[in-house]
Amino acid sequence: MALSTWPGWQRLFSGRDSAKKRFVALAIIPLLLFMVFWTVFPLLWGSALAFFDYSPRRMGGFLGFGGDNPFVGLQNFQKMLYSSPDAPLEVQQFHTGVKTTLLFVTLVVPLNLLVTLPLAFMIESVNKRVKGIFRTLFFLPVLAPSVGVAIMWGYVFHPQRGLLNAILGGVTGKLVAINWTGDPSLVVAGIPVALFAVIVAYLWQDLGYNMVIFIAALQGIPQTIKDAALIDGANSWQLLTRIVIPLLMPTILLTAILTMISAFQVFDIVQVMTDGGPQGQTQVLLLHIYNYAFRYQKMGWAAAVSIVMFLMILSISLLQNRLLNTELEY
Amino acid sequence: MTTFSRPHRRFRLNLAYFVLIPASLIALLPFLWMILGSFKTGREIRQIPPTFFPQEFTLGNYQRVLTDKDLPLGIFYRNSAIIALANVAQVLFTSSLFGYIFAKFEFKGKKALFWFILSLMMIPPQMTMIPGYLILAKLGLLNNLLGLILPAAVDAFGIFLFRQFALAIPNELLDAARVDGAGEFYIFRRIALPQMGPALATFGMLTFMFNWNAYLWPLIVLTEKNVRTLPIILTWFSNRMVGNDHLTMAASVLVILPVLIVFLFVQRWIVEGITLSGLKG
Numbered sequence: 001m002a003l004s005t006w007p008g009w010q011r012l013f014s015g016r017d018s019a020k021k022r023f024v025a026l027a028i029i030p031l032l033l034f035m036v037f038w039t040v041f042p043l044l045w046g047s048a049l050a051f052f053d054y055s056p057r058r059m060g061g062f063l064g065f066g067g068d069n070p071f072v073g074l075q076n077f078q079k080m081l082y083s084s085p086d087a088p089l090e091v092q093q094f095h096t097g098v099k100t101t102l103l104f105v106t107l108v109v110p111l112n113l114l115v116t117l118p119l120a121f122m123i124e125s126v127n128k129r130v131k132g133i134f135r136t137l138f139f140l141p142v143l144a145p146s147v148g149v150a151i152m153w154g155y156v157f158h159p160q161r162g163l164l165n166a167i168l169g170g171v172t173g174k175l176v177a178i179n180w181t182g183d184p185s186l187v188v189a190g191i192p193v194a195l196f197a198v199i200v201a202y203l204w205q206d207l208g209y210n211m212v213i214f215i216a217a218l219q220g221i222p223q224t225i226k227d228a229a230l231i232d233g234a235n236s237w238q239l240l241t242r243i244v245i246p247l248l249m250p251t252i253l254l255t256a257i258l259t260m261i262s263a264f265q266v267f268d269i270v271q272v273m274t275d276g277g278p279q280g281q282t283q284v285l286l287l288h289i290y291n292y293a294f295r296y297q298k299m300g301w302a303a304a305v306s307i308v309m310f311l312m313i314l315s316i317s318l319l320q321n322r323l324l325n326t327e328l329e330y
Numbered sequence: 331m332t333t334f335s336r337p338h339r340r341f342r343l344n345l346a347y348f349v350l351i352p353a354s355l356i357a358l359l360p361f362l363w364m365i366l367g368s369f370k371t372g373r374e375i376r377q378i379p380p381t382f383f384p385q386e387f388t389l390g391n392y393q394r395v396l397t398d399k400d401l402p403l404g405i406f407y408r409n410s411a412i413i414a415l416a417n418v419a420q421v422l423f424t425s426s427l428f429g430y431i432f433a434k435f436e437f438k439g440k441k442a443l444f445w446f447i448l449s450l451m452m453i454p455p456q457m458t459m460i461p462g463y464l465i466l467a468k469l470g471l472l473n474n475l476l477g478l479i480l481p482a483a484v485d486a487f488g489i490f491l492f493r494q495f496a497l498a499i500p501n502e503l504l505d506a507a508r509v510d511g512a513g514e515f516y517i518f519r520r521i522a523l524p525q526m527g528p529a530l531a532t533f534g535m536l537t538f539m540f541n542w543n544a545y546l547w548p549l550i551v552l553t554e555k556n557v558r559t560l561p562i563i564l565t566w567f568s569n570r571m572v573g574n575d576h577l578t579m580a581a582s583v584l585v586i587l588p589v590l591i592v593f594l595f596v597q598r599w600i601v602e603g604i605t606l607s608g609l610k611g
Contacts, residue, residue: 043461
């Protein structure tokens, strides 16, 4: 039977809108195939891996499952709950990874907003002619590769030849040789100094994003609203706290969540600057996943950690959707 | 007679300058430190405490990096450019086409498919990282630039963005072309696409930048030296040159600055793309 006599084909390619239907079908069918092959299938395979003790080095059956890569059920997930000090190394490292990532995110998000919001206000307040210059200067690091950023900051924090120690030495008049990114005994308020160093580099690169978003949001506030407040006798501080910030609130919430999601997935700067060290103090989750999947070839474990990380990010995204549904009109 | 004079603007010193000027200088310091270091001699770079401005200005580091047989920068520039340009081209094509279709056509399951694509936006890339690597290994595409191009043909956010832009195209315009007997692809190509020009520029620049600067996925897929991209080769070089900071700094300048300057010129579109993605979710 020729394909063209099949009823479905007839329905698809004949009739009044046949040209439209053919166009849509010719585009959507490849899209579906692509999605199935490069998204749905990998997601399923990746999820399945989490239930196997899988390593690409070992032989297995279909898709590498079975054989030397045995099914282990929920074992990978159960292991994550071990809390005894003699838990396997990957479990201990996973726990540090979760702690480090949460610490990283909780520090990065507020610090980011504390810098970007005032920065956006200040840049919006200066003369139009120089506004663009300041925006460009603070936006520049966004455009640079994060690898380059990490290397640059590595030379700022270098214990012997670094800029920071040189400045501190110049101020104190003594030779300063603090090993910012490599000394595990440096801990301030329970937070490793190496993590602070990584956060500084990360923030430096990331600030420009939220800054331009806030500048755009500020420019979106109608002048009439501000004029009305000024006519009513508001001073500039009241204008900022009573009018501008409340109107920015939806944008602030959204950027906070977007910043949180991307901070959860930090990898480049940490891997290049410290590679998780010293003594795992900057070992974030994605670095843990990368190490176990591609350095130690324990992909089953890495896939299980990926799922846990995904669930953490998903819960934030769902929160985002809830917030997005409450839109503010003006 | 009324005279219109420009409102007399009293010179008011904005306190913001007192914060912005020092802050922007501090923000530039890491760049400056790297650029200055790239002109110092090896002896000067190892000096403790370090100097700020090079005492003995040299271009020798650049000469050594550019003639280093283990670091054929041209090849890595080419690799990065192939991946970034190919991905921009295909992502712009698929995003505009599917965004247009989702905006302007009705078909069975459209809503479900669109929600499915939107939900893909929420899945972090590391979820498909491990199986993606295994698929590329099975297809023999590890250490092949195609391994970074084939899986990147569709971008969920791009489809979403272009749908927003395509919604604004008047239906009358499309129907008029249909009455004139134009084919559907012709209408997309000649009528719908030009209407989405700003989105093409914005999203194209953003895609190029993300691809050009990408690190993790290329690091996984490209492990043989001569197929690597610039960010990966830069870390490889800096690990090999430990203690020779002046050479790594010169290599970093050669890798980062040329394209950074180009990005500066198209900054407007990149900023627009970021604010679009940030403001509209």
